[in-house]
Amino acid sequence: MPSTPQRRRTVRRLTAAAAVLAAAVGVTATALPAGADDGRQRHGRTVDVQLLSFNDFHGNLEPPQGSSGTVEELQPDGSKKTVQAGGVEYLAQSLRTARKGHPYSVTAAAGDMVGASPLLSGLFHDEPTIEAMNKLGLDVTSVGNHEFDEGRTELTRLQRGGCHPKDGCFEDGKKFRGADFPYLTANVTDDKTGKPLLAPYTVWKHKGVKIGFIGVTLEGTPDIVNAGGIKGLKFHDEIETINKYAKVLNRKGVKSIVALIHEGGLPASTSYNYRCDSPGPGDGISGPITEIAEKVTPKVDALVTGHTHQAYACTVPDPSGAPRTVTSAASYGKLYTDTTLTYDRHTKDIVRTSVKAPGAANHVVDRTQPKAADMTSLIARWNKLAAPVAGRPVGHVSADIAGRGSGAPESPLGDVISDAQLEATAAADKGGAQLALMNPGGIRSDLAFKASGAEGDGVVTYGEAFTVQPFTNMMNVLDLTGAQLLSGLQQQVSGPNEASPKILQVSEGLTYTLDMTKSGADRVVKDSVKLDGKAIDPGKTYRVAMNEFLAGGGDGFTAFKDGGNKYVGASDLDAFTAYLTAHSSADKPLAPPKADRITVVK
Numbered sequence: 001m002p003s004t005p006q007r008r009r010t011v012r013r014l015t016a017a018a019a020v021l022a023a024a025v026g027v028t029a030t031a032l033p034a035g036a037d038d039g040r041q042r043h044g045r046t047v048d049v050q051l052l053s054f055n056d057f058h059g060n061l062e063p064p065q066g067s068s069g070t071v072e073e074l075q076p077d078g079s080k081k082t083v084q085a086g087g088v089e090y091l092a093q094s095l096r097t098a099r100k101g102h103p104y105s106v107t108a109a110a111g112d113m114v115g116a117s118p119l120l121s122g123l124f125h126d127e128p129t130i131e132a133m134n135k136l137g138l139d140v141t142s143v144g145n146h147e148f149d150e151g152r153t154e155l156t157r158l159q160r161g162g163c164h165p166k167d168g169c170f171e172d173g174k175k176f177r178g179a180d181f182p183y184l185t186a187n188v189t190d191d192k193t194g195k196p197l198l199a200p201y202t203v204w205k206h207k208g209v210k211i212g213f214i215g216v217t218l219e220g221t222p223d224i225v226n227a228g229g230i231k232g233l234k235f236h237d238e239i240e241t242i243n244k245y246a247k248v249l250n251r252k253g254v255k256s257i258v259a260l261i262h263e264g265g266l267p268a269s270t271s272y273n274y275r276c277d278s279p280g281p282g283d284g285i286s287g288p289i290t291e292i293a294e295k296v297t298p299k300v301d302a303l304v305t306g307h308t309h310q311a312y313a314c315t316v317p318d319p320s321g322a323p324r325t326v327t328s329a330a331s332y333g334k335l336y337t338d339t340t341l342t343y344d345r346h347t348k349d350i351v352r353t354s355v356k357a358p359g360a361a362n363h364v365v366d367r368t369q370p371k372a373a374d375m376t377s378l379i380a381r382w383n384k385l386a387a388p389v390a391g392r393p394v395g396h397v398s399a400d401i402a403g404r405g406s407g408a409p410e411s412p413l414g415d416v417i418s419d420a421q422l423e424a425t426a427a428a429d430k431g432g433a434q435l436a437l438m439n440p441g442g443i444r445s446d447l448a449f450k451a452s453g454a455e456g457d458g459v460v461t462y463g464e465a466f467t468v469q470p471f472t473n474m475m476n477v478l479d480l481t482g483a484q485l486l487s488g489l490q491q492q493v494s495g496p497n498e499a500s501p502k503i504l505q506v507s508e509g510l511t512y513t514l515d516m517t518k519s520g521a522d523r524v525v526k527d528s529v530k531l532d533g534k535a536i537d538p539g540k541t542y543r544v545a546m547n548e549f550l551a552g553g554g555d556g557f558t559a560f561k562d563g564g565n566k567y568v569g570a571s572d573l574d575a576f577t578a579y580l581t582a583h584s585s586a587d588k589p590l591a592p593p594k595a596d597r598i599t600v601v602k
Helices: 005-025 088-099 127-136 152-160 238-251 288-295 373-390 412-425 462-468 482-490 558-562 572-582
Strands: 046-054 070-074 080-084 105-109 140-142 188-190 201-206 209-217 233-235 257-262 302-305 311-315 325-329 335-344 360-364 393-396 435-438 459-461 474-481 510-515 541-547 564-571 598-601
Touching (some): 046 088, 046 209, 046 302, 046 325, 088 105, 088 335, 105 257, 127 373, 140 257, 209 238, 209 335, 238 288, 288 302, 288 325, 302 335, 311 360, 325 335, 412 435, 412 474, 412 541, 412 572, 459 462, 474 572, 564 572
Parallel strands (some): 046 105, 257 302
Antiparallel strands (some): 046 335, 188 233, 311 325, 335 360, 393 459, 474 541
16 A cells, blocks of 8 residues: 555554563564665665764754854865854755665654754744654654753653644644654653653664664753653663663664764864864764763664764774764754665674774755755744744844854853843842853854844844743742852862863853863862952852752752742743843944953963
8 A cells, every 4th residue: 555644654653652662572663764665675785874864953943043053164275164054944955965866764863853942943842843854854863851841741742743732733723743753762761660751762674674773862861951841750871771772672683773862072173074083083072972982882883972062973982892983963953964884684784894984974054055945835834923923123233142152151142141130130029139140051042143034134033032042941039158159150160060061151240260270169269259349258148040940950050959038030031032122222232242251261
């Protein structure tokens, strides 16, 4: 019978559900892409399978604005070139072009397809992004920490479909169909049942070729998401989980395995196309993914990673010493990775040797190519629904205000946001805040002078402000002693944040020095921490504003969990837009601040 989209969708959903059961009763789970069949091609012992992958898309359907929409390209002469990249119209076109001439091609992702999304997707609880992923042919993805931004129930709705429980259906006569591809949650289990929240793995089949995919998110997810969204869930060790399910797949006759891991590394270069294995395998990458790559069982043939929003295509030896690709395609759909997996029909495994691993390279999703027409239509349809909210002007800027892409510990946009939060909570009846702190990960974009929309230069719309602050966290004001405040500042550069510091953005009046030549908590020069020119008194109580994520100890800032006399105010987004409106106009646009509150010694 013909393979209709609805029939393929039904098969995928049944097989994704079957994978959960497989862990307990031994049922093999399979996910069949469009056009797949089980007929064996009898010519040739090996066949090249094309693995296309990306990660951390974060609902960026339209081209990301400012520096968030660029990649750095290393030129033959050693210079570097900035290239405009990203946007689902171009990502879909890139993937479709790449698939041509490859009869064996599978597309996978390493999590954070949604969450912290611009308004076009975020306003509709990321249904537009799931629809786009269905259309561009995504076969499978691991779950990322941001898939839990709206909680476990919302994640399962994105997988299985159905209208939003509070906001209902967004288009008349249309019910959200959910993801055609499986979300894999091998290391996320339900406290009560002990079973994975969604499928732990899936098997891609095409003409006798079978490749298993195991999907995990970072074990530290509870430290970086709101606790309420993951209540009743446990997050397990990535290495142990992958090794466990690799054995399960092997017992079922699946010898070729790819791990989709929402955890990443830090490359030695900011250029996406640098030589990662120079001078030797694995030398061009560091960070959490390196330990995972070195310890995950050799049964796994390739690691597709994410989370750090970095670009790399490296070779890291597995525990047996054989080379194995470890890749990441930056973020926001600006790159995709093309990996060749040579499949041996006799052994049913990927051919890997000590000399040469399967080839992998990152490619730019450039904006000079034609747009995918179906994605253009999708964007136009959802933009029409969002227009009454998205297009409302909320302020004016005189130039780009760097946030996500500033590259410095303190960003100009971080200063604006922290000032906005202080202003929103400073009044006695609004919390009585004396200073404000903002986590850098909550700033999702630059504020561009000229955005991708049709509004005039310098105009900031509600949609653009939402892109910068998409979480809608409620503002909290807490009592913190000077000692607790100092401890919180030290946690920026110590404990879990020592290797990759998370530098809080601070409101006007708070100044201090970071000495990065030292290590751990000593990097914060205690005597330098001042409020309005006066040294912080460890025994004095201060009223400190921050979003509810930080107040709950998120990002490793456990010192803030002990704050008392909590006041809950407006949302961070409301504080931001109110500040822009109050402090800017067409005649007097807001200028980028100097970002001189934190002195850094290197």
